[in-house]
Amino acid sequence: MEFSEKALVLRVGRFREIDAWVRLFSPSRGMYTAFAFGGCRSRRRFCGCLDVFNHVHFKVKTGRAYHTLLEGRLVNGHGRLRAEPGRLGMAVNCLKFFEAVEVGPHGARAAHDLLLEALATLTAETAPSRLFPLYFRAKVACDQGFFPPLAACHGCGAPSEDIPWAVFHVEEGRLLCPACPRPVRGTFVRLGRDAMRLLSDVRSAGPADWGGFEPSPGAAGEFSRLLDRFVTYHLGLSWEHGTFVKN
Ligand SMILES: [Zn+2]
Known part of the structure; x- marks a missing residue:
């Protein structure tokens, strides 16, 4: 099976000299890893694609154990970042x-x-x-x-824009105004x-x-x-x- 989609390159690693593994993020699949066999040599199939921050249109072959990148076309390399x-x-x-x-x-x-x-x-x-x-x-x-939403005090419900300051209880994820009692711990x-x-x-x-x-x-x-x-x-x-x- 094959699919094509645009994905962001989050990480690239090399192995066996000319091969690469690539960690990708796509809107439909989230994060996944795929292999680009010969990817470090092939200018024709992966020209400028296998770098972090690249947004690339990849053609991917799905396998039982892993995905393989067949080819890529660079959409945006965010060059100024580098x-x-x-x-x-x-x-x-x-x-x-x-x-x-x-x-x-x-x-x-x-x-x-x-x-x-x-x-x-x-x-x-x-x-x-x-x-x-x-x-x-x-x-x-x-x-x-x-x-958590911090729109109001968890204790009395006072809107946060009406209170001069508050404390955020990190472990419970709650906002408390100065008038409300704080937990001991x-x-x-x-x-x-x-x-x-x-x-x-x-x-x-x-x-x-x-x-x-x-x-x-x-x-x-x-x-x-x-x-x-x-x-x-x-x-x-x-x-x-x-x-x-x-x-
Ligand atoms: Zn309160």
Whole structure:
């Protein structure tokens, strides 16, 4: 059996000199690995296709044990990402997080579209926000249903836009206003109104709009701590030596 589809190249590895394995992500299949036999030599079948960040139209042969890439046609190579270290670093961070989250098949299309838009934005923007990878993590976590809505205090129901600050109970994923009692145990992250608004803005907007956000250093710091604690606790991921590792 064969199928053709566009997919994003997340990772490429070589083996036996001229052969490659490729980790791909497509909107219909999610993440999968396929082999490109002779892929490192064949200019005709895989011209410029087998590189990370490439969006490629692949023809794939399905087998009982593994998929084989028959040929590819490059759709978009996001070339500018590789040319500038700052952009490349942010793109790698987003990609590694994306891979580590292990998006299920039902969330694949939304995740795929988000990643494509993020790469396009990182490629096109004059000066991407240094918070871009954090926004990306928040958006993936929200889209995939990991992140709880923080529109109101869990204790009394007060809308978060009406309270000056709140705490986020990391383990239970709940927002609590200053008037409501906190549980005795747990990790709490303080969030001012600006940080709560920032999270809500990131959740409702796409990567192309994130450049317009200009949070104060205080709000950016709270947002960063929130994401860090949340991702570590709920997804079991922490950033070490240039990649996300499972705790
Ligand atoms: Zn409350």
